[in-house]
Structure formats: structure tokens, C-alpha cells
Amino acid sequence: MTATPTRILLVDDHRMFRAGLRALLEGEPDLLIVGEAGNGADAVRLAAELRPEVILMDLRLTGDRGGLDGVEATRRIVATTPGAAVVVLTSYGTQADVVRAMTAGARGYVLKAGEPAELFHAVRTAARGDLGLSPQAAARIVGHLTDPEPILTGREVEVVRLVAQGLGNRAIAAALFLTEATVKTHLIRLCRKLGADNRTGAVAEAVRRGLIELDQPT
Numbered sequence: 182m183t184a185t186p187t188r189i190l191l192v193d194d195h196r197m198f199r200a201g202l203r204a205l206l207e208g209e210p211d212l213l214i215v216g217e218a219g220n221g222a223d224a225v226r227l228a229a230e231l232r233p234e235v236i237l238m239d240l241r242l243t244g245d246r247g248g249l250d251g252v253e254a255t256r257r258i259v260a261t262t263p264g265a266a267v268v269v270l271t272s273y274g275t276q277a278d279v280v281r282a283m284t285a286g287a288r289g290y291v292l293k294a295g296e297p298a299e300l301f302h303a304v305r306t307a308a309r310g311d312l313g314l315s316p317q318a319a320a321r322i323v324g325h326l327t328d329p330e331p332i333l334t335g336r337e338v339e340v341v342r343l344v345a346q347g348l349g350n351r352a353i354a355a356a357l358f359l360t361e362a363t364v365k366t367h368l369i370r371l372c373r374k375l376g377a378d379n380r381t382g383a384v385a386e387a388v389r390r391g392l393i394e395l396d397q398p399t
Contacts, residue, residue, distance in 0.1 A: 184211060186210070186211050186212055186213040187211060187212050187213065187234050187235055187304065187305065187308045188213050188215045188231070188232070188233040188234050188235070189206060189212055189213065189214050189215065189233055189234070189235045189236070189237060189304065190214075190215060190216045190217070190218065190224070190227055190228055190231060190233040190235070190236045190237070191203060191214060191216070191217045191218070191237050192217075192218045192219075192221075192223075192224040192236060192237060192238045192239055192242070192251070192254065193219070193237075193239040193242075193270075194219050194220060194239060194241075194242045195239075196219065199217050199219075202237070202270075203217070205297060205300075206300075206304075209301060211305075212301075212304065215231050215233050216231045216233070219242075220242055220249065221242050221249025221250060221251065221253060221254030221257075222249055222254075224236065224238065224249075224254045224258065225249070225254055225257045225258055225261065228258045228261070228262045228265055229261055229262050232262065232264075232265070233265060234264070234265065234266060234308045235265070235266050235267075235268055235304050235307055235308050236255075236258060236265055236266070236267045236268070237268050237270045237304070238251045238254060238255055238267050238268065238269050238270065238287070239251050239269075239270060239271055240252065240269055240271035240273055240278060240282065241271065241272075241273065242254070251269060251271070251282070252281050252282055252285045252335065253285070255267045255269070255282060255285040255286055255287050256285040256286060258286075259285070259286030260286075266288040266289070266307035266308060266310070267286065267287045267288060267289070267307075268287065268288060268289030268290070268291060268303050268304055268307050268313055269282045269287050269289065269290045269291070270291050270292075270293060270300065271290075271291075271292065271293060272292065272293045272294065273394055274290075274292050274315075274317045274318060274394075275391045275392055275393055275394055276332070276390075276391045276392065277332060277333060277335075277338050277391075277392040277393065278338075279318050280332065281335050281338070288307040288310075288311075288312055288313060289303040289304070289306065289307040289312060289313030289314060290303075290313075290314050290315060290318035291303045291313070291314075291315045291318070292315055292317055292318070295315050295317075299315045299316075303315065332392070333371050333374060333375075333387070333392055336357070336367060337367050337370065337371040337374075338387075338392060338393060339357060340353060340357070340364060340367045340368060340371065341371055341383055341384060341387045341392070341393055342393045343356060343357070344368075344380050344383065344384055345384045345387070345388070345393060345395060350364045350365060350368075368380065368383070371383055371387075375387060375390075
């Protein structure tokens with residue numbers, strides 16, 4: 182008797198990447214793509230409608246106009262769709278990103294630059310109810326547990342990442358739907374946590390600690 186294939190929902194804001202990912206996964210007879218979403222809001226809705234066993238979730242949903250990044254979409258799916266396992270598939274593997282995703286309820290974390298075998302393993306492992314982590318993600322989790330340096334909040338990570346992209350306070354406020362005063366407060370706090378005297382120093386220290394990475398494709 183043939184086993185029922187694992188039902189998968191793909192979530193990524195790049196259509197061409199989703200097409201390539203679909204082709205890759207459809208080559209595995211025990212994996213079935215049941216839907217695609219290009220933003221966090223659609224991901225939450227389709228997860229509830231389609232009831233997939235696994236949701237492959239991009240961490241940075243830059244095209245999402247509803248304000249849901251991959252972490253928040255993961256948190257909502259876990260809360261509203263019992264039994265669904267979210268596996269984050271992203272280009273970003275900083276300690277802060279991995280910890281945020283796993284804290285939100287993700288059951289797996291794989292880098293886009295990894296081998297296909299890592300992705301297949303993570304999907305199948307998460308579908309069984311276990312944790313499917315790439316070696317890099319597992320190392321970040323261990324590092325967080327064994328060397329708990331001060332970690333920025335999710336919002337502080339977003340702020341320092343935008344600083345690294347060259348945005349000023351007004352642009353950061355607009356991008357994150359905050360006031361400029363709130364942005365300044367976040368900057369003061371994150372500089373204090375990182376022991377930095379200015380914005381440039383904060384970015385350099387955040388990169389050194391693996392809290393952010395310099396801009397790269399998602």
C-alpha cells in the first residue's frame with residue numbers, strides 16, 4: 182500500500198523561486214505541493230484552508246503589503262492551524278533569525294544555499310513532528326544556549342538591519358510603521374546592548390555577533 186504523500190504549502194515572495202522549488206519537491210514521490218502563497222497574509226489563510234502537513238516559509242517576505250514577515254506568519258499559522266509544521270527556508274542564517282523563527286513555533290530551519298537533501302530531510306522530519314534543522318541552524322541554536330550573549334529584540338534586529346542598508350530614521354520609521362521617536366529609542370537601546378557608540382559601530386558589532394548579515398537576496 183502506497184503511503185499518503187506529505188502535503189506542502191510553499192510561501193515565498195519570489196515567483197520564480199517558488200517555481201524552481203516546486204519542481205524540486207515534485208521530484209520526490211512522497212511530497213505533494215498543494216498550494217503557494219506570495220505573502221504572509223495569504224500563507225495564514227491558505228494554511229487554514231488547505232491544511233498542509235508542512236509549510237515551507239520564507240523568512241523575509243519583502244513583497245508582503247500586509248505587514249506579516251515570515252516570523253509573524255509562522256506564529257499565526259501555529260496558533261490557528263493545529264498540526265501544521267512550519268519549516269523556514271531562507272537565505273539568512275544568523276543566530277537572531279534562527280532563534281526568532283524557532284521561538285515563533287517553526288519546526289525546521291534550512292538555508293536556501295544548502296543541499297536539496299537537507300531540505301528533504303527537514304520536511305520529512307517536521308512532518309513526523311520532530312525538529313528538522315540544517316547543520317548551520319542547529320549550530321546557531323547550540324550557540325544561543327551555550328553562549329547567551331545579549332540578543333536584540335526582533336524589532337531591534339529589524340532596525341539595525343535597515344540601518345545597515347543605509348536608511349535614516351525617517352525611512353526606517355516609514356518601513357516599520359513606527360514614529361521617528363520610537364526608532365530613536367530602539368537605536369539607543371540596541372547601541373547600549375551592543376556596546377556601540379554610534380550607528381556604524383552598532384551595525385559592525387551586530388554583524389560580528391551574527392545577529393544580522395549584510396544585505397543579500399532572499
